[in-house]
Amino acid sequence: MSGRRPGRVLEELARGAVAVAGAATVGGFADVWPLAVAANLRAQLTAVLAAGAALLGLRGRWSWAAAGAGAAALNAGMLAPLWRRRRERGSTARLRLVSFNLLYVNQRYDEILGWLRRSDADVVVLVEAGGTWGKRLEEADLPFTVTRVDPEHPGDGAVVLTRAAPLDAEVLHLGPRPALAVTVPVGRGRVRVLGIHPYAPTTPRGALLQEEEFAAVAAWVGEQDDPVVVAGDCNATRWYPPFRALFAAGLVDSALGHGWQPTWAAGPLRIPIDHVLHGPELVTVSRTVGPSRGSDHRPVEVVLALRPQAPA
Numbered sequence: 001m002s003g004r005r006p007g008r009v010l011e012e013l014a015r016g017a018v019a020v021a022g023a024a025t026v027g028g029f030a031d032v033w034p035l036a037v038a039a040n041l042r043a044q045l046t047a048v049l050a051a052g053a054a055l056l057g058l059r060g061r062w063s064w065a066a067a068g069a070g071a072a073a074l075n076a077g078m079l080a081p082l083w084r085r086r087r088e089r090g091s092t093a094r095l096r097l098v099s100f101n102l103l104y105v106n107q108r109y110d111e112i113l114g115w116l117r118r119s120d121a122d123v124v125v126l127v128e129a130g131g132t133w134g135k136r137l138e139e140a141d142l143p144f145t146v147t148r149v150d151p152e153h154p155g156d157g158a159v160v161l162t163r164a165a166p167l168d169a170e171v172l173h174l175g176p177r178p179a180l181a182v183t184v185p186v187g188r189g190r191v192r193v194l195g196i197h198p199y200a201p202t203t204p205r206g207a208l209l210q211e212e213e214f215a216a217v218a219a220w221v222g223e224q225d226d227p228v229v230v231a232g233d234c235n236a237t238r239w240y241p242p243f244r245a246l247f248a249a250g251l252v253d254s255a256l257g258h259g260w261q262p263t264w265a266a267g268p269l270r271i272p273i274d275h276v277l278h279g280p281e282l283v284t285v286s287r288t289v290g291p292s293r294g295s296d297h298r299p300v301e302v303v304l305a306l307r308p309q310a311p312a
Contacts, residue, residue: 011059018052018068021045025071031241033207039239040271043260046075047268078239079260086257088283090305093187097123099231099276100299101197101264104128104154108294113140115293121301122163123184125195125231130157137161149178160195174220175199175213183226187306191282193229194220200235201242210235211242218249227281229304233264233274233297251277254284254302261289263298276302283307 028039038045053068098121102112113136116124124144129137131154138146144161147169151157156177160169166182167190173179180195196217201207214236221228230251236243238253247253254276255261262270274297278284285303292298 007059010055011061014052014055014059014068015061015064017048018056018064018071021048021052022067022071025049025075028239029241033201033204036207036241037201039241040237040273041269042075042078042237042239043271044268046072046079049075081256082261083259084257086284089308090283090285091187091308093189093306094285095123095184095186095191095229095282095304095306096121096302097125097193097229097231097276097304098299098301099125099195099233099274101127101233101274101295101297102129102133103295103297104131104133104157106133106294109133109136112293113137113142116140116142116144116161121161122186123182123193123229124159124161125180125193126159126161127195127197127233128155128157129159130154133157134159147180147182149180151178156197158195158197160193172220174216176209179217179232181220186227189306190226191229191306192224192226193231196230196232196234198235201240207242211245214242214245218245221246221249221251221279224279227279227306229279229282230277231275231300235273237271237273238275246277250280252280252282252284253277254287254300254304256284258284258287261287261300263289263300264296274298274300276300276304278304281307 024038027035049068049072053065057065130150134148134150145165148159149171158180160180169182171178177197198210198213199206262272263274282304285305287302290299
């Protein structure tokens with residue numbers, strides 16, 4: 001290795017990177033674990049393939065460069081809707097919603113409780129909110145009605161905070177972790193909000209349970225008469241094949257048109273796995289991602305609006 005020229009070494013590394021990232025690009029379309037997990041890294045694959053293609057082009061390796069550029073373009077095309085602005089009109093009936101994975105071992109209680117007191121949200125969906133977190137939220141005298149479910153493991157707990165008392169609330173068992181559904185008034189109408197936290201696809205069993213929960217959530221969406229919002233830490237990006245069941249159910253991703261907003265992990269591996277999805281009766285007015293406040297996730301903060309009703 002010591003006698004080889006640096007340019008040759010870089011070329012071989014670039015070939016290897018293009019080969020691996022290209023295979024991961026194709027594998028990400030397969031609805032088979034673990035290949036499908038690569039779909040969560042579309043942004044990272046785009047960067048690796050583009051850099052590898054550029055280097056190989058400079059070295060005159062045109063076939064390799066073309067393959068890398070083509071695979072990079074494929075991934076970039078899947079990312080593009082995040083920057084494509086959507087021109088949609090919403091009514092003045094607004095719903096301000098926050099979705100946040102607290103991380104159950106996070107002990108920055110005072111900071112997060114203070115942030116919630118200052119929030120203008122109408123609904124806050126919190127996961128990994130069992131144990132001490134659930135008790136602190138219920139005892140904190142927040143300007144919200146607290147609906148919570150607290151299983152044995154605090155990481156499986158969930159809390160939904162509503163500015164107005166919910167019209168109804170229920171615990172649903174759509175997967176291994178309980179989900180919370182509440183109905184809240186919005187303008188002259190009402191909206192059903194479902195908070196979820198499916199398992200991560202880190203094992204074959206976890207992937208199967210996650211896929212089954214996405215299917216169950218999709219079925220729940222189809223049963224609702226009111227507009228719906230599904231929010232939470234989904235442990236999947238919008239490109240992960242099983243996640244498509246939620247789009248097939250008619251849900252719209254609030255992230256569309258708002259750019260790259262990763263919510264989990266650090267450094268170059270950050271990916272958007274925390275979601276706020278809504279039915280077609282709603283539009284996204286604004287969407288931002290806030291600071292982590294001691295969690296390994298970042299909160300998603302959205303403003304939704306009901307679509308204007310057509311004149312009778």
